Amino acid sequence: MTEIANRKNELWLLDWFGRFLDCHPESGTIFAVESGLCPKEGPAIFLEIDSENREQPFSLKSQIPTPLCLPQIWPEVQEIPSLALQILDVEGPFGSASPTWLGVTPEGAVRYDNPKAQDWEKFIAVPRMLGLCGVKGEHLRVEDMQGNILPGVRWLSGFQIGFAGQSYAIRDVLPLLAILGALEKGESRDVMLPSQRAGEPEQSVRVVRT
Secondary structure, X not given: OOOOOOHHHXXXXXXXXXXXXXXXXXXXXXXXXXXXXXXXXXXXXEEEEOOOOOOOOEEEEEOOOOOOOOOOEEEEEEEOOEEEEXXXXXXXXXXXXXXXXXXXXXXXXEEEEEOOOOHHHOEEEEEHHHHHHHOOOOOEEEEEOOOOEEOOOEEEOOOEEEEOOEEEEHHHOHHHHHHHHHOOOOOEEEEEEOOOOOOOOOEEEEEEEO
């Protein structure tokens, strides 16, 4: 396991079905888990970016104590903010003479031999502090301006996010998600929800990091 001094730098990998890549702590099997079923500290698999490593700046890492063999990957941005994860190994358990891509089946199993990354086999790299908003543990409270509790963050299929009872394409609310992910524990912020229809007024809500 790689020791991490500050877990805020982790990037969790969200799949098209609204799940995160995780790892079984005993068997080491990698699979996709629904965000609501993640441990309160988050999934065990994450993407690390090391800007000082020019040869291999991107790598998959694990938080589990079991020694784990992970493929070398290269994230290819195809349509912001989604990524296709190309496997670079030419030898070993993930090796291939031709390019292959990491993907997840609808059932949650991880595949390492895809000859092409279909749209539903891509990922979004989610900063840990933002990812925590949508896992169990009540990390974020959302209220309307009258103090009524609203639904919090839910990671949905099709790279959609549920927030305050509405659903949005993640690519359309990146500034809002940046605000949510930057909140420190105990901090609150009033934010505007994008209107869903032309001419519809924006709605203001209060979010509190708990």
